[in-house]
Amino acid sequence: MALLNKLVVPTEGTHNEHSVKDVLGTSRESQVFTPEWKNYEKILFRFFFIYFSLQVIPLDWKYYRDLISLDWFSLHFGNFFYLAHYTPRFFSNVPVFEDWLVTGAIAIAGAIVWGLADQRRREYNKLYYWLRVALRYRLAAALLAYGFIKFFPMQMPLPSLSNLNTHYGDIADWKVFSMSTGIVPGYESFLGLVEISAALLLLYRKTASIGAFIIIPFTGNVILSNLAYEGGEYVYGSLLASFAIFLLAYDVPRLISLTSQEKITSPPRFKPSFADDSIRNARIILKSVFVFVFVVLYAFRTYASYSEDIYQYPNSKGLAGASGIYTVTQFSINGKELPPSATDxxxxxxxxxxxxxxxxxxxxxxxxxxxxxxxxxxxDNDDRIYEFSGTTSRHYYTYRIDSAQHVLTLKNRNSHHAADQFTLKYERPANDQIVLSGINAQNDSLRVVLHRIDKKYLLQEAAKQGRRRGLKL
Structure with missing residues (x-):
């Protein structure tokens, strides 16, 4: 902890009148006495500086290629999300802990070279300050990216009709967790509000530790949930937690001194001088741009998508008035009618x-x-696989409608069944009946009669009648 609390405020009487006048006339940097760091503290700092710099600063040329190719006049909120989601990846498109090992090995090598070339350095207070600034804004961007897609509940949306009519045992653990959260949009919005609030606290030096303190248990819960339900975000969540732990550690010695040891404790006083107006103005402009892009503009784009197009589900229009679940009353294949069967x-x-x-x-x-x-x-609708990923027992098809010929062209959305494509004619003898006929992917002739079931769903009835009132089904 000594590395994280190197700044000491001079006591009264240590300067004469002339020296006090000199101190008052200089920048804030020189108003504090900065003792020399111990050797092990300098070694640790060099490692952490290189390690976290590699985690924060995009070094992949494809990142900048994608950044330059953005159409800044018609940005989608997903563009902001991916800008804030960068991590160095050496093995696959999905972050893995092995990436950390590579980054750590580079940081160790860099720290050794740095130490040999900079043996006379007494301390790294300025670099330590700017490292915390970089981590604060990097962590804030990540929290805002996830916070707004929860605040406007899209990350875990309400289950589709197909999901509601899939047996529990046919749904993967992570999908169960996602749907269990999605059925309570208010709770999901609250989770997003926590992330957004913590991110805003990180943007200000005096409240950064409070934001880090909030996000450590929050992100820890995300990590444990992903591990328990076999989700895939535990590596990225662990990375964000490591950022927050490093930021909070800066104030831990003072917090222990104040709360546990009950000693008079001075706040951190170090702050680089911004005597040059151009530097001060550049700092204000950069912070304003960050707030505008990742708070104002991102929030606006996210809300627009929530109002018009929830990204987890396709936005193409389906067959008019056909939404619902249908029982199969007749099923004929190659002219032979098959009776209902649990095994066929x-x-x-x-x-x-x-x-x-x-x-x-x-x-x-x-x-x-x-x-x-x-x-x-x-x-792209074809890439939106949330509705059927993590489920079995159902085949999901996207379809095109030829309303003039009354034809549906179906294509299995699962990439493992890409060859499953066929065309069916449809008839609608009644509002609650659909008759499908045609040739399937195996060149068998089909004729299927469907009757819509007037099924009530507990979620929808609860929303209509109010959760605190008795439900009438």
């Missing part, structure tokens, strides 16, 4: 039409699940 791999059990252009079919046909455990924000 061919016969459909039920069909769900979503409000968007997704049709899901529950049957005994095996499903190779597609996994998407890390947070991704896509604008």
């Amino acid at each position: 791999p061919l016969r459909w059990k039920d069909v769900v039409f979503e409000k968007w252009a997704t049709l899901s079919i529950r049957s005994n046909s095996p499903v190779v699940p597609q996994i998407a455990t890390t947070e991704e924000i896509f604008t």
Whole structure:
């Protein structure tokens, strides 16, 4: 802890009248006495400075390529999210702990070279200050990126009709957790508000430790949840927690001295001088740009998406008036009608039409699940796989509508079943009935009669009647 509390305020009587006048006429940097750091403190600082600099400063040329290629006049909130989500990755597109080992090895080598070339340095107070500044803003950007997609509840949205009609045992653990949070939008918004508040506290030096203190248990809970439910964000969450721990550690010695030892404790007094107006103005401009981009503009873009297009689900329009779950009353294949069966791999059990252009079919046909455990924000409908990732027992199809010919062209959305494509004609003899006929991907002729079920869902009824009142189903 000694590394984190090197600044000592001089006591009264240590200067004569002339020296006091000199002190008052200089910058804030020289108003405090800075003792020489111990050798091990300088060694540790060199390592942490290089290590965290590599974690914070993007060194991947593709990052800057993507940054330059952005259309700044029609930005999507996902552009801001990925700008704030950078981490050095050496092995895959998904962060892994092995990346930390590589970064640590580079930091050790760099610290050795730095130490040999800079043996006379007494202390690194200025560099320590600027390292904390970089970590504060990097952590704030990450918290804002996740905070707003929770505050406007999109990261874990309400379950789709297909999800609500999938057996619990056919849903992956991480998807269960996501849907369990998504059914309480108010709670998800509160979680986002905590992240946003902590991020705003990090933007100011005097409240940075409070923000770090808040985010350590919050991010710790995210890490444990991802480990328990087999999510994929525990590595990135651990990285953010390490930033917060390092920031909070700066004030830990003073907090212990004040609260546990009950001693008179001076606040940190070190602050680099900004005597040059150009430097002072540049600092204000850069901070203002950060706040405008990651708070104001990002919040506006996120709210716009929440109002018009929740990114987890496709935004293409589905068959008008068809949304709902349908039981399969008749199923004929190659002219032969198949009766309902719990084991038949061919016969459909039920069909769900979503409000968007997704049709899901529950049957005994095996499903190779597609996994998407890390947070991704896509604008292309074909890339939005949240609704069917982490589930089995249902095949999900996107479809195009030819309303003139009454034809649906279906394509299995799961990349493991990409060859499953076919075309069906549809008839609608009644509002609650749909008849599908055509040739499937195996060149078998199909005729399927569907009847919509007037099914009530507890979530929807609770929203209508109020959670505190008795539900009438």
